[in-house]
Amino acid sequence: MIRGIRGAITIEHDDADLVLQDTTKLMQSIIAANQINPEDVASVVISTTPDIVSAFPAKAVRTLPNWDYVPVMCMHEMNVPGALPLCIRALVHVNTEVTQKDIQHIYLNDAVKLRPDLTK
Template sequence: MKKLTFPKHTEQQFDIAAPSQWRMRGLRGATTVSHNSVEAITEAVDELLDALEANNSLDFTEIVSVTFSATSDLDAIFPAAVARRRPGWNEVPLLDVQQMQVVGSLELCIRVLIHLNTPLPQNKLRHVYLRRAAQLRPDLALLS
């Protein structure tokens, strides 16, 4: 078997205090659906991603990964499958997971966490909470 070799790592110098320095940031969002169907989930995910894109000028080449979580009452389609159909999202690493079940928590809910590289500070990202998910973070909810 042929031995694999890798080029030696060379350290780059970064001024971490420089305001233009790029960092990985987390962008959050959530929404709810009216019922468990392909159509309802597709509509809600598209609306959520439209709002995140519009409010954050997302560049798909800067997205590191995206994790969707859905409550256990949603199983008609993977939210990532909806995202994958959208222009620009086909090269983004996507993952679906089931949201932890907590008694009394919001039902029919889809959450998203986008990891992206950006020069923006965390407090300049616009998180998006739509529909009944606005109750999760009223301070961040977008008004229709």
């Protein structure tokens, strides 16, 4: 079974180091909470709000230990008025036996506003 694991994090301002650092933090949190083995990952889709242009977040994913062969793609979110700014979102497609309700979605910093129902 392939499950999608969602996550998001906001950054303080658009800066390449922050994009890479906080994407790594988000992915490490998703990995730890869901005990993900990179061999079980089908792909990762990462999006950023249009105000993030300094770096590709996928670069951070590819530098995680043993994640060099996981397909990763970056894109921009729609530019919707009033949307949460400076946000990096991840959708990790994982082969797992974990039930949908037991998947641990991760929202960090101001991104907790996106899904308060999934944050603890």
